[in-house]
Amino acid sequence: MLPLADDNPTKSYPIVNHLLIAANIGVFIWTLASGLFANDAEMNRYCFVPNRFLGHVSIQEFSTFFSAMFMHAGFAHLIGNMWYLYIFGDNVEDRMGKENYLLFYLSCGVLAALTHILVYPTSSIPSLGASGAIAGVLAAYLLLFPGAQVTTWITWFFRPKLPAWVLIGVFFAMNCINGLLGEDNQVGWFAHIGGFLGGILLLKLVMRHAEEPGNSAEVDISQNSLPLMATVVIALYGIGVVGYAIYPHLNLTGKTTQTETNGPITKSATKTTAVAGSAKKVVPTTTKTSSAGKKPHPDSHKIPHKTHHKVSSQPNSKAKGPSEKSPH
DSSP states (O other), X not given: OEEEEESOOOSSOOHHXXXXXXXXXXXXXXXXXXXXXXXXXXXXXXXXXXXXXXXXXXXXXXXXXHHHHTOOSSHHHHHHHHHHHHHHHHHHHHHHOHHHHHHHHHHHHHHHHHHHHHHOTTOOOOBOOSHHHHHHHHHHXXXXXXXXXXXXXXXXXXXOEEEHHHHHHHHHHHHHHHHHHTOOTTSOHHHHHHHHHHHHHHHHHHHHHHTSTTSOTXXXXXXXXXXXXXXXXXXHHHHHHHHHHHGGGSOTTOOOOOOOOOOOOOOOOOOOOOOSSEEEOOOOOSOOOOGXXXXXXXSBOOOSSEEEEEOOSSOOOOOOOOBEEEEO
16 A cells, blocks of 8 residues: 545644755765666665664764664655655644654654664664664554544555555554564564654653644644554554563573674665655675574564665565665
């Protein structure tokens, strides 16, 4: 399912949302023009890598959360993510206010990266993509406009209007299912889930600030919003999925876990998927083993690859998420 348009007009021009789209496109053009995209070693400097981050926590490593958030593994990854952001981001910005929306977007991207690291702490696969942040925007749209009608492409001859809660609900459910089943490791499923949960948890805080005197006076989070019980159920389900994935790394029995052995990085074809929720580019490594007997995760977090976060109607981040150069 691919969203084509929503029947949800805005009251103000979404300048921040459009600037975010322009920034993502600009960075992608720069990576191509500068030759960075063809240089894996240099490209990896701007991607976040779980075991590198945990082995050397620093401002420089933390900054890769933001640089990776604006990088993409290919045209399909970029276009998919930006399309979802274009369709849903303007309404979220309109309700939150411009400054709040920018901070909300960046915060969801950081929470997506941290979730990916928690699930794959020993992974040496580079991850990139805006899918995690965009998943947070989708969560906010779901809570604020669950009944908004979205024209959705299913086949060339079948383009029904679906309520937002159906389209975005399918996106979230598919990310959880694929993450648990380990389907398509080139996609950062857990980065998407983390960004989505971040959007749910941060929304009330952001909207409360927006409703303070002197800020956006017209916002009202209660208007046509998703029922509290439904919000809690979604949040608990997502937290449960992430907790289940993290559990094997806790090593509560005291047994030692295996560590990944990194081999030389070689070039590999990148795989992309549709976005709604982020993708990533995967770069193969010669040998890897994962902790607790689990297969190492390529972000969107396929193994010797980079992951990217992608957003898609049927979840994927190549990681178009978490993602490898896993696309989010």
